[in-house]
Structures are given as structure tokens and as C-alpha cells.
Amino acid sequence: MKKEYRMSEARHQELKDELTYLKTVREKEVAELIKEARGFGDLSENSEYDEAKNEQGKLYSRIAEIEDILLHAVVLADSEEHGGGGATIGCRVTVAEVKNGKAGKPLPEYKLVGSQEADPMNRAVSEDSPFGHALMGAKKGDEIVVEAPVGELRYKVVKIER
Secondary structure, X not given: OOOOEEEEXXXXXXXXXXXXXXXXXXHHHHHHHHHXXXXXXXXXXXXXXXXXXXXXXXXXXXXXXXXXXXXXXXXXXXXXXXXXXXXXXXXXXEEEEEEOOEEEEEOOOEEEEOHHHOEHHHOEEEOOOHHHXXXXXXXXXXXXXXXXXXXXXXXXEEEEEO
């Protein structure tokens, strides 16, 4: 099964910019570190050389990761993201926890994002997370069920903003 990374145009551009930076500026910096470390003598006992080579490995790993993400990226245009009226990537959603059949006070707003943009500490939830998955396609007034380690959690969708 082919992996797709769904993301906004802004996130796609951020990744392209990071890749350009890594391949131009950062790669030259790391090459210079290796060259400089070689000048310190015996490579078998040269911790600066080992550290520079480790940095080079991390750099090439990140470049490969970004290239893979961009290769399998699905950039969602506004019209695609918001078709059908339900919650989709890019929407800001407000929910209220449902206890004993009644919705409580609304929780702070969440933003639905692709897996590459998830930031739970800033209330940006991935469509791949249990909560994000439950929100996908939900409409205002719908009750959603989230499978969690503590059992089922129920929420009512209070508001969806695009």
C-alpha cells in the first residue's frame, strides 16, 4: 500500500524550502566541518571527525526523509479540503465532551492537520490520530466517539470553521 502524506500547500512549501536549505547551505557547512576535522590528525582517535561524520549521517537521513515525504505528498487545495461540508484537514473544530448524554462546556478549538503538521501541544491534531480520525467528516451537531485507552470518549461537534 502506497503511503500518502496529506498536507496543506503551506506545509508542502516549508518542506521544499527546508530541503533546499539542507542540500545547499547545510551540506556545505558539514563538508567544511569534516575537512577541518581531518586536519586534526589521526582519524582513529579524532572525536571532531567522528562528530562531523555523525552530523553528515543525520543530514543525509533528513534529506532522504523529506524527499520521500515530498514524493508521496498529496497537497490539498482549499476546494478539496472543504468539500462536502464535514470537518476536513485545515478546519478549526470546537467540541464539547459528552457525559451522561449531555454536552458540557466547549473545549478550546482544535485544528485538523495532516500527519506531517501534527502538533498536539498547540492543538493541531493529525487526521491519523484517533481523535482526528473521529473528527474527519463530522458536521456541526454530530456526536463522535473516540477510542482511547480509558475507553470510549464522546464529544459533540459545536462549531466548524474553515
